[in-house]
Amino acid sequence: MKDQAVPEDAPDLMAARRLSTKETADRLGVKPETVYAYVSRGQLSSRRAPGGRGSTFDATEVDALARRSGRRESSVAGTGDLVFRTGITLIESDRYYFRGVDATELALRHSYEEVAEWLWTGVLRPGIRFAAPTEALAAARRAVGALPAHSGSTDRLRVAVVAAATADPLRFDLSREAVIAGARSLIPTLVRALPAVSGGPSTADDRERTSGEEERTSGKEVGLARLLWPKLTARPADGPSVAVLDTALALLIDHDLAASTLAARMAASAHAHPYAVVSAGLGVLEGPLHGAASGLAHRMLAEVLERGSAVPVVADQLRTGRGVPGLGHRLYASEDPRARTLFALLADVPEAAPALAAAQDVVATAARHAPLHANVDLALAVLSVSCGMSAEAGETAFAVSRTAGWIAHALEEYGERPLRIRPSGQYGGPRPPQPLPSAER
Template sequence: MKDQAAPGGGTEATSPRRLSTREAAERLGVKPETVYAYVSRGQLSSSRAPGGRGSTFDAAEIDALARRTGRRAPSPAPGDLVFRTGITLIEDDRYYFRGVDATELARQYAYEEVAEWLWTGELRPGIRFTAPAEALAAARRAVDALPAHSGSTDRLRVAVVAAATTDPLRFDLSREAVLAAARSLVPTLVSALPRAAGAPPEPGGAPDASGAGLARRLWPKLTARPADEPSLAVLDTALALLIDHDLAASTLAARVAASAHAHPYAVVSAGLGVLEGPLHGAASGLAHRMLTEVLERGSAAPVVADHLRTGRRVPGLGHRLYTSEDPRARTLFALLAEVPRAAGALAAARDVVTTMARHAPLLANVDLALAVLSVSCGMPAEAGETVFAVSRTAGWIAHALEEYGERPLRMRPSGQYGGPRPPQPLPVPTGEPPR
């Protein structure tokens, strides 16, 4: 436990009808001005109404936004795939873990404590996860065999596979067995990563023998700079904040794997495979590079201008699930303000938001906050992705536990075939004349 006190509709896919601004506002449960705010943030598209008076909106797009934001929306239409979950709720620009404000949990409890809360609904102050010696040895051997240019996500994927081979009980999908695997896998991933270049050598003895929390063990894997308590608090809070965020792409992949009754290591491998995309876990690296350039050039204006001129999206801004600032970013910015060495990068991030506001009302998301941490603490651009991957491992396990209790293989959509209609003649091998 940290120092603070403990915290107390469906789509109408078949309807071609478009909605007026008033109808869209009523369906979303917001004011008409808010509908136009969604358009300005890129969360909705609109068309001019016939005669050029007002705008119209696609009903299916309105209903999808209503589901994402927790606004009023019709019940899911028959055939829609709906996931029953008791893990995360995103509503009114806040998000909750099992009904408790996630930002409060993350500020007051360590990563392992929040993970336990998400997995079990029980708060266990002071809990620490330990990497089994055999799993860690196998993971380190596998990671050490990779080429030097391998990225952190490459190393984590290999470490997961290596750790799985040492667990003969990995196919036991009972709740107790899955939780035991999770509590050992997360620290194995952290301890298997190589230390940052220039970081002091690892002290003797078992890597987890000190009883240090996960954030302290992860720190020397990200930077050679010594850890100070305010910076460690930011890292630990970031780990806790990122554990889950409803059905992100990687979480959906993890649930699909769990639906096939894949073991928890395979579930995590599925999540890591999707996380590596530039639109998901790797997004913070783009924000890191942008902030570095802002600091080098002394202003955000030319950097933002270059992005817009070349048609590139300015990273670290906007989130489809929030109409205001991402609560994860807001929480991390407040903590980063207490880190003296983060002042420059934090000012650069604020400069980006202010500069971009002249073009579109986009606010900071968690990727920009992770970039402030990585830039100010001498971490590489991929550090945010590493933090994201390690943290989200616990979330994937939480969703796997839920999915194991559902009907197996329920996620089996049907493809809409668009190829040539049969019967077609047998293909002619290349280079041979037709018979």
């Protein structure tokens, strides 16, 4: 847990998975009266809502009934888009929620591991830490160490996932308990398999020495954000900056059905094991329009600081027909709540002042052209620029964090009808019958 006491409303986090009568009816596709009929027949259990107004229902129990009755659909006819019912993230009115709880409040009050654990289990476990198994970590480090020096962090993470999977002969166990246990092991394995930024050891002896130093600092009291810190920057860790990184990790865990999450759910729909689910997510995340977007914002901010003004930099972006990195989000009309939260924390980090001012300059300058607001990529860029991180640091943090979200979605998808995600293609090629192709002469 972060450096503060557990809030008085912490028990409410565990209750967040309870649904109102209306929410239950909507999820089941029935009338409220039918919900109470299910209760009377013993198919659902209910609990009086606080204050005695109405009843509440356990989301897991409701989803199980929905699957048995065939009410849940993978798509909505006529919309042209796949639509999935999910109990993980809700985005509305320029805010977003994890299982009905304000995600920004969760991230400010709880560590990345606590939020991830609660998303998976519905249980808040203050102070929980994830540990990497020795065999899986050794396999991941060997595989990552064999990559070319120019390999990017996402390359290393993809290889580490595959290596960790080979070290887990029970990876095909898709029971909820096994998947969650594997996730607790996989995430720290990915982080600790990455080389430190300090240039990276060049010999086997150096690698072993670096490993030993990490072992002495990776006890149960060390959170994932602090383990990740030396993989992103050579600067010594300080409390405020690590706290910002930890909050960023918690904020980025999930964001509804982003492209990488959809890929992860499709893999889970085919009952791919959790490592393969994470691999599917990582494959999509690397695109410049998704996880790599923060790198573009990083380079832009660095240029603004070098040139002393955002005006020529933004002008260059617009002149070449490119959008301004770090601005705008299709799901928010105003500022991305994740960016707003991180900017507020970064304001208390003295080293972040120049990069924060540069980001504000970018927003103000771009506003002359279009009313766009900052998104989380710009906030990640402020963190990476001010802490001496590389341009890909934001993508690395994004990938590590989102792994927990992909696992949460996999847990949901494993409970659905297998292979239900099967869109139909609209054929636009030549109509048959066509003659067989002939070889060129």
